[in-house]
Amino acid sequence: MGFCPGNSSLVPIWINHGLSRCFMETLISSVMFFIVVVLGGIQVLVFWKRALRRTQRFRTNPFWFRLQIFLSVAMITQYILRIVMYAVFFEPLSGDIELATCFYIASYIVSFFVIAIERTKFLGNQVHGHGFILLLFWSLAFLSENLAFVSWGSPHYWWKLDTQFHQAMFGLWVVRYVITFCLFVLGLRAPGLPQKSYMLIINEDAEDPIEKTPPTIAENRSTWANIVTKLRILWPYIYPKGSFLPQLYLLICILMIITGRVITVYIPVLSKNIVEALSRDPPLFPVRYIMYYLGCRVLQGNGGQYSMFANVHFLLWVRVRQYTMKGLKARLLDHLHNLSYRWHQNRNTGEVLRMMDRGTLSTNQVFGYILFDILPTLADLFIAVVYFYSALSALFGLIMFLALTLFIIGTVAVTEWRTKFRRRMNIKDNIVLHRATDSLLNFETVKHYNNQSFEVGRYRESITDFQLSEWHFTVVGGVLGFFHNFVVSGCLLICSMLCAHYICEGTLKVGDYVLLATYFTQLYNPLSNLSLFYVKIQDILIDIENMIDLFEEKQEIKDEPDACDLIINNKKxxxxxxxxxxxxxxxxxxxxxxxxxxxxxxxxxxxxxxxxxxxxxxxxxxxxxxxxxxxxxxxxxxxxxxxxxxxxxxxxxxxxxxxxxxxxxxxxxxxxxxxxxxxxxxxxxxxxxxxxxxxxxxxxxxxxxxxxxxxxxxxxxxxxxxxxxxxxxxxxxxxxxxxxxxxxxxxxxxxxxxxxxxxxxxxxxxxxxxxxxxxxxxxxxxxxxxxxxxxxxxxxxxxxxxxxxxxxxxxx
Known part of the structure; x- marks a missing residue:
């Protein structure tokens, strides 16, 4: 029995217009096995030794959780059915299919243990939401099924449906595709886990006490939760309603962004035209293309950082930002003054001021990032997929689409995981400011009892806690950066090799490689920065959450709608x-x-x-x-x-x-x-x-x-x-x-x-x-x-x- 079917080899990776089935089965199953069995096993071991057990009556068993378990069992059943069908059509079985089947089945069995340990125990401040291991496992499973699209023209895959075996394999692939997609979506929702901090649940029900742990916020709650409510509160301050000049400045900024996207498309095209003109025999002097190229570069700058558009819209945006900042801060202060005496008695002034500063600053930043960074980058990526599809071939567009899909899914998954560390940082930061403010306001008492060293020690302790949370936050950011570099570089490598192959066959020209390289050069920084922008928006939304909480505090004492002024006559x-x-x-x-x-x-x-x-x-x-x-x-x-x-x-x-x-x-x-x-x-x-x-x-x-x-x-x-x-x-x-x-x-x-x-x-x-x-x-x-x-x-x-x-x- 050979390891690869038909006496083929594990390499090369790309054969007959498609990815090698033997290589893909071996690689994907091995990676998934390593992630969930090795890393998941470590997680189970840590939870088993250090985690606290959730009380039985606080565990939920909704329909979506039962569906999640059923789909995992269905995947195991599907792999067993697949190896049976291979045994019917191929005798003997190839080693890659046997290895992959064992790895896949073992991976899903271990995933049951990981799900079970996350449902029954919690570690520290862990709240709703699966851990990173399970999310990565389901994401990779769904991505692996999408890789079949890359091999659309390969005879080693089932797309032609010309044989009974191909028809059966196509049916199983559709089943796997649907199941992995559902598992990926359900994994993000985590239906079997508490939807808020377990410690908050415990504190809300005093009849079932557990360790005296202070209540925490829902650290794993998505920052996009209640986004409509957040926008409803903040929109009057984001959009400068009632002020003509800020509205005009905002309109000019939007027009320059749209123009910049058009210029981004034309620069690679002009580069291609210049190279093709110079490559002719005899060469043509492309003075017109060079002038156009120079004009676009002046407007666009170096990746948009030093462009004329960037400088102009930055200056205009300052006035819009100042208008927003002034209105938001004034409205928030007025709202806080209208809150009840009871509320002010129970709040710490230092923490409230910190929430105000972070929230008002972040409101301007989030709109700026979305308007000037996220939306233009997404537009560039969409244009790139369409342009590669139309100018080069459908395969280039498909590769770009899959790479972007993986990039975005991975960014969202890791960033959502990273969110809880940012929230912990904010909590620790508030504690640092609270202790410093409290100590300085009561410095007389500190001196009376000669407790300067005690106060400094407490302050140093709170800074240490903050720095530990900051370190965890930074480490996760490093993991995210490594993932981005891997995806972008991999996509560039595949597209470059494919383009060179087509040039050697005569299907494409040298100018097409220049077009591809130029376009990727333009997209590389925005694509790498897309995750940075998304992470920043996540951080900003977390900072805004505290301010939104202040806005959502209900005014306890309100004037009635028909209240009139007090009229004093007798003073009784x-x-x-x-x-x-x-x-x-x-x-x-x-x-x-x-x-x-x-x-x-x-x-x-x-x-x-x-x-x-x-x-x-x-x-x-x-x-x-x-x-x-x-x-x-x-x-x-x-x-x-x-x-x-x-x-x-x-x-x-x-x-x-x-x-x-x-x-x-x-x-x-x-x-x-x-x-x-x-x-x-x-x-x-x-x-x-x-x-x-x-x-x-x-x-x-x-x-x-x-x-x-x-x-x-x-x-x-x-x-x-x-x-x-x-x-x-x-x-x-x-x-x-x-x-x-x-x-x-x-x-x-x-x-x-x-x-x-x-x-x-x-x-x-x-x-x-x-x-x-x-x-x-x-x-x-x-x-x-x-x-x-x-x-x-x-x-x-x-x-x-x-x-x-x-x-x-x-x-x-």
Missing amino acids: MEFDNVSFYYNKEKPILHNVSFTVEPGQTLAIVGPSGSGKSTIIRLMMRFYEPTDGHIRLDGQDISKVTQSSLRCAIGVVPQDTILFNDNIRHNIRYGNMHCALEEMEEAAKSADIHVKIKSFPEGYDTIVGERAIKLSGGEKQRVAIARTILKDPDFMILDEATSALDHETEENVQRSLSNVCEGRTTIVVAHRLSTVVNADKIIVLKDGIIVQQGRHEELVEMDGTYADMWKHELRET
Whole structure:
């Protein structure tokens, strides 16, 4: 028994206008066997030793997964049937068919084990989606069946259907083609695996705890998922609607791209014409072709990098990009300001700013890459296939088409695999920025506890984690580059050898080889860069995902469609059975009711955690009451606009927050349109004017990050001046003098008394001595009003207020 049928040889590869069947059966089956048996076996071994087991009730068994398994079994059955048919028509069997059949069957059997281990176990942050080994195996299986098209004219293949054997082999090839295509598509979808992070599933179902691993995003989720939603959100900022000049610039850029594609076609044709003219006997001087060629080169440049078109559209695109950047950043900041108080409490500012920067920058880049790189390159490739088909022969077009198909499929598969490493990089990058920001903002605490080395160590640790993810990301990129070089170089080799063969036979001319070489030279860089552009778009889409997540955050507190502005007449305030809670098991406020008559002062006292600050946040509509109503002058605040509500209320908080700007800006923030005299008068009322004048730069003094250059009392008085300048109808003082010394407190209390005169005021107090003159005092405990009345009345009662008063007197 010979290894190859009919006493033929394993080489040459190309015989009788087609690929050698013996060589192809041996090579393809060996490669597939190595990929899934050797590499897949390593994957199974690693999973078996290090992976965690998925809980049985979280495993899915949908129809598409069952189909995936059925098709794999059908492939094994088909190979068994094929060797039986070979045994019927050929006696004895050739060694290549026996070897290939054994390799194919063994490969699909091992693929069952790989599928099973991926379904039952997960490694680290692995989520939905098959591993690279299986995806490469199914891709190569589908590609190998497409190679039959290259040998369309070979008598060793079944295309003529002239014998019963060829008819049977053609039928089996059709079956294999359909099955491998379906397996390739199903492999990309991975129907039997979770469609999001398994750790997210675990965290969503607390009844089945597993290792305390932090939740992760769906790392293997395709970046093209929800692309319609992403475009819907970003399109108003990508296309400069409503601005004539950016629209004109964009149109000019598109026209230059189309013109550039036409020039790309003509340059190889002109090269061919020049060579053929010079090759004649006698040679002709092709001055016209040379001038045309030079003109096209000036417009096109060196691969489009230094062309006139590239320089012009780059300059025009800058203006379009700036328009997009400005609109997107402004809209995102406005959206973030409209999000709820609850959302801002749970977010890290450093991470949010990182998401904004990456997202807004990436939005411009993705449109630029698609418009100026991806679409022109795809157009060049399509033109190349058509032109090779028409100018040379159908075989050249088919080879180019198969090479491009392999190139694109491989690029997409490897890049999708690479996506999870990019997402990990972003997460680690956010952690690095978060730790640095948190450490610097709290540097006083760090120094108080002498923990500089601890903070630097944590920061260094986070950088190490980021660099490890970056290294994995880079390694996968190297694998992708090797694959691209292999495909492009292989295609060029096959086409060059074939073209030289046809020239030797007299079918083609030397000018056709120049045409082929010139066209490939033009396509080589764009084709190599196509993967780079696709990878960059993938990276950019990942960066955009975080920004899209910000845009998709729902605004918790919204004005009703028919909301009107708040109208202030009598300045009366009412709480009517107001309840509020995050969790029903632990209410924060329960049926709180009180009324503050116009011009009166209501004091709210009680132990920490009793709900005092929550009342203020409900007043400002940072939260909505779970039950009940809050009314100002008889108007339910949920029915009026938030802007008019917050204009009518002034708040002096306990924890003063100032902008890292000068004192003038921080005081004028209460009324940005006030005159200088009004601002200084407000500062005098807050007993801070003289102090400010004593500073070397006066009102131009920069307060620093978190107002670190001012003392606690100075910060508080600046906040009081800011609220005085706002001149609100309702005043809320949240322990407004808690950070002041006794003498300054007395001065500010007198100022606040004057400011609050004629205004309805709520005072939240810890020190009862500051509210003894209030018109009414309510005592909160565990979210319930336990007492209310004037100071004298409450002291006479035997209750919570009297105990608090006695305790304060003892401390005094």
